Amino acid sequence: MRMNEVVASLHGVHKRYGTQHALTGVDMELHAGQVLALLGPNGAGKTTTIGLLLGLLRADAGQVRLFGCDPQQVAARRGIGVMLQDAALPPTLKTGELLRLAASYYPAPRPLAESAALAGIDDLLDRPYGKLSGGQQRRVQFAIAICGRPRLLFLDEPTVGLDLPARQRLWAAIRTLAGEGAAVVLTTHYLEEAGHLADRVCVLLRGRIVSDGSVDALRARVATRSIRCVSTLDAETVAAWPGVRQARREGTQLHVTCDQVEAVVRRLLDADPALSALEVQAAGLDEAFRDLTGDGTPFPDLREAA
Numbered sequence: 001m002r003m004n005e006v007v008a009s010l011h012g013v014h015k016r017y018g019t020q021h022a023l024t025g026v027d028m029e030l031h032a033g034q035v036l037a038l039l040g041p042n043g044a045g046k047t048t049t050i051g052l053l054l055g056l057l058r059a060d061a062g063q064v065r066l067f068g069c070d071p072q073q074v075a076a077r078r079g080i081g082v083m084l085q086d087a088a089l090p091p092t093l094k095t096g097e098l099l100r101l102a103a104s105y106y107p108a109p110r111p112l113a114e115s116a117a118l119a120g121i122d123d124l125l126d127r128p129y130g131k132l133s134g135g136q137q138r139r140v141q142f143a144i145a146i147c148g149r150p151r152l153l154f155l156d157e158p159t160v161g162l163d164l165p166a167r168q169r170l171w172a173a174i175r176t177l178a179g180e181g182a183a184v185v186l187t188t189h190y191l192e193e194a195g196h197l198a199d200r201v202c203v204l205l206r207g208r209i210v211s212d213g214s215v216d217a218l219r220a221r222v223a224t225r226s227i228r229c230v231s232t233l234d235a236e237t238v239a240a241w242p243g244v245r246q247a248r249r250e251g252t253q254l255h256v257t258c259d260q261v262e263a264v265v266r267r268l269l270d271a272d273p274a275l276s277a278l279e280v281q282a283a284g285l286d287e288a289f290r291d292l293t294g295d296g297t298p299f300p301d302l303r304e305a306a
């Protein structure tokens with residue numbers, strides 16, 4: 001497989017459930033060797049997009065292609081690996097047995113030890129799946145998703161329930177797979193995860209793609225900066241200054257989001273000679289997303305990873 005080759009695509013896709021419009025005119029391409037993070041608030045259309053690519057749903061209009069074929073064709077589906085959130089696996093089977101069984105469905109599976117090592121489950125192979133912790137089960141599900149050497153890997157919130165070392169290990173494994181040429185699509189609510197992992201971030205909002213590009217390009221689309229300082233200035237007063245988008249207080253700290261950072265910093269220093277611990281940062285992804293909604297709609301389910 002050539003790096004950057006388009007492995008799957010949606011062009012002008014519309015999908016409705018009854019009168020509910022889930023996707024309206026979505027265009028998206030997935031490339032070999034690229035990790036794409038699909039982000040958006042609840043109900044934005046992420047699951048619907050993945051369902052269409054997996055051939056579980058049919059578009060009402062537009063074209064969906066998987067390895068150049070209709071995603072409903074079995075041959076096309078053999079090239080994908082999937083880790084969904086509601087995986088139900090037989091609890092009495094041992095992890096190693098489950099992995100062997102899953103690998104047997106693929107023409108050229110990865111050696112079991114390699115899948116286990118990538119997923120960090122080498123020490124769990126003799127344990128019954130049902131006796132594992134939630135985080136351990138997630139790792140087994142990941143091993144199953146990658147055991148067939150998929151050319152396209154779908155990961156639906158793969159690190160939910162994982163502690164930080166396990167999450168970092170999974171990120172490393174995902175990077176390895178992308179390095180081997182796999183296209184990876186992941187949905188995540190963790191901004192940190194998208195920032196660390198993704199080559200591209202696609203933001204869906206109310207069934208439309210509102211941003212598609214690198215994490216840096218997304219950040220650059222919003223010119224906002226955030227200022228933090230220790231100050232006794234009233235947040236509401238600062239919020240009314242020109243160039244300030246938002247100001248709030250957290251204990252002794254004042255947090256200000258603004259467009260014209262130099263002017264606001266100058267005015268803060270003038271207004272409060274005792275101001276200290278001044279920090280200026282580029283907008284985080286959460287501010288970027290908030291900005292993309294245009295009407296200030298927050299993304300309540302986007303949170304920083306713990």
Ligand SMILES: Nc1ncnc2c1ncn2[C@@H]1O[C@H](COP(=O)(O)OP(=O)(O)OP(=O)(O)O)[C@@H](O)[C@H]1O
Pocket residue numbers: 017018020021022040041042043044045046047048049
């Ligand atoms: N089977 C269904 N019947 C009716 N409406 C549906 C169905 N599935 C999804 N929808 C609606 O379609 C829209 C998109 O839903 P979708 O599940 O794709 O969003 P999502 O981005 O995956 O959300 P979440 O982050 O909550 O999983 C929502 O308004 C949802 O209510």
